[in-house]
Amino acid sequence: MRKSFGDPVADDLRFVVKTVVGEENFIDMAPNKSNNYCCGGGGGYLQSGYTDARRAYGSLKAEQILATGAAYCITPCHNCHAQVHDLSEIREHAWQTVHLWTIICLALGILGENEREYLGDDLKEVLMYPAE
Amino acid sequence: MGEPAIKITGKSVFMDKVKDLLPEGGNLNLCLTCGACSSGCPATGLEGMDPRKFLRMAALGMDEEISSTPWVWMCSMCTRCVYVCPMKINIPQLIFHARKTWPRDQRPKGILGSCDMALRSDTCSAMGATEEDFQFVVEDVLSEYQEAQPEFAEMQAPLNKVGAEFYLNQNSREPVTEPDEMVPLWKILHLVGADWTYGTKGWAAENYCLFLADDENWEKIVRTKVKAVEDLKCKVWLNTE
Ligand code: SF4
Numbered sequence: 001m002r003k004s005f006g007d008p009v010a011d012d013l014r015f016v017v018k019t020v021v022g023e024e025n026f027i028d029m030a031p032n033k034s035n036n037y038c039c040g041g042g043g044g045y046l047q048s049g050y051t052d053a054r055r056a057y058g059s060l061k062a063e064q065i066l067a068t069g070a071a072y073c074i075t076p077c078h079n080c081h082a083q084v085h086d087l088s089e090i091r092e093h094a095w096q097t098v099h100l101w102t103i104i105c106l107a108l109g110i111l112g113e114n115e116r117e118y119l120g121d122d123l124k125e126v127l128m129y130p131a132e
Numbered sequence: 133m134g135e136p137a138i139k140i141t142g143k144s145v146f147m148d149k150v151k152d153l154l155p156e157g158g159n160l161n162l163c164l165t166c167g168a169c170s171s172g173c174p175a176t177g178l179e180g181m182d183p184r185k186f187l188r189m190a191a192l193g194m195d196e197e198i199s200s201t202p203w204v205w206m207c208s209m210c211t212r213c214v215y216v217c218p219m220k221i222n223i224p225q226l227i228f229h230a231r232k233t234w235p236r237d238q239r240p241k242g243i244l245g246s247c248d249m250a251l252r253s254d255t256c257s258a259m260g261a262t263e264e265d266f267q268f269v270v271e272d273v274l275s276e277y278q279e280a281q282p283e284f285a286e287m288q289a290p291l292n293k294v295g296a297e298f299y300l301n302q303n304s305r306e307p308v309t310e311p312d313e314m315v316p317l318w319k320i321l322h323l324v325g326a327d328w329t330y331g332t333k334g335w336a337a338e339n340y341c342l343f344l345a346d347d348e349n350w351e352k353i354v355r356t357k358v359k360a361v362e363d364l365k366c367k368v369w370l371n372t373e
């Protein structure tokens with residue numbers, strides 16, 4: 001976002017997320033968009049072997065997520081997903097981390113049983129496809 | 133006169149070299165020492181380092197410290213420091229070049245291994261998945277879903293479809309460790325009627341040679357992927373990474 005397409009794409013993504021989860025269910029973090037903090041999954045971090053440093057780096061992101069009080073954090077990129085998921089796991093699973101494609105398909109009512117790995121118990125059975 | 137607090141050589145060979153490489157010299161001489169970079173850098177404090185300190189040390193010619201601190205691998209290259217810097221100083225580029233001062237075989241093993249693995253085949257997969265592996269997984273998962281989910285009986289996950297609008301790549305983690313995670317994306321593409329394809333060559337989205345600061349092999353991997361997209365005559369290269 002910050003490095004390539006900038007805030008217009010950050011706004012596009014917010015449009016998508018608000019459309020699928022409902023405006024009232026979307027909570028932005030602070031700071032956000034181009035001013036946001038990196039989660040620490042990128043730049044080779046996940047493979048670097050510096051696990052403690054990576055988690056310390058990510059604590060800023062974890063605090064941001066916790067401050068929203070949201071039950072789900074949506075990550076559009078693969079490295080972010082792995083890192084944000086790990087940050088939650090080491091905090092007694094403080095939030096669910098889902099790919100953007102998961103939440104879009106859930107909202108469309110086309111998310112099958114095997115595609116729900118990262119949903120929490122509250123959504124595991126919701127809008128199951130195909131319907132029983 | 134008191135003793136100088138730190139020993140400085142006065143001139144940084146390293147920083148001068150990096151300045152020559154960057155447009156506008158990366159503005160590396162323009163620091164106001166305001167600290168905006170460090171206050172918003174998630175890597176501040178790790179290894180007793182922060183971006184302003186790193187830049188000051190480089191400017192003071194502390195080249196040995198700059199090229200030996202493991203902190204260069206703890207910066208994620210996120211560029212937030214550049215974004216908030218009033219002088220737009222390119223600190224991550226300085227850090228990237230400091231990574232390059234490490235002998236290749238002493239750089240972090242995980243990144244090194246992932247780069248080397250990707251160089252072994254045209255798939256560019258850092259997890260070593262071959263063309264055949266990828267094709268098998270995609271076809272296997274697709275047929276399973278076509279059968280189990282009636283609305284998607286016609287869904288396709290094309291491989292090597294010449295002339296498709298979009299060439300889609302995929303992080304190795306999905307085909308290798310959680311293939312079901314590929315499906316929601318296929319469904320979305322199917323519903324919107326996108327004309328897309330995977331390629332058995334160049335499909336892996338990751339590029340650890342970039343993170344390794346191994347320019348030659350970073351470029352080699354990008355060229356392999358570009359060739360795969362061009363050989364299939366696709367118009368858009370969709371990177372999911
Ligand atoms: S934000 Fe820019 S000017 Fe301020 S200390 Fe950092 S590099 Fe120097």
Ligand code: SF4
Pocket residue numbers: 038169172173174175176183206207208209210211212213214223224
């Ligand atoms: S690019 Fe590196 S130094 Fe700059 S803010 Fe990000 S982690 Fe910190």
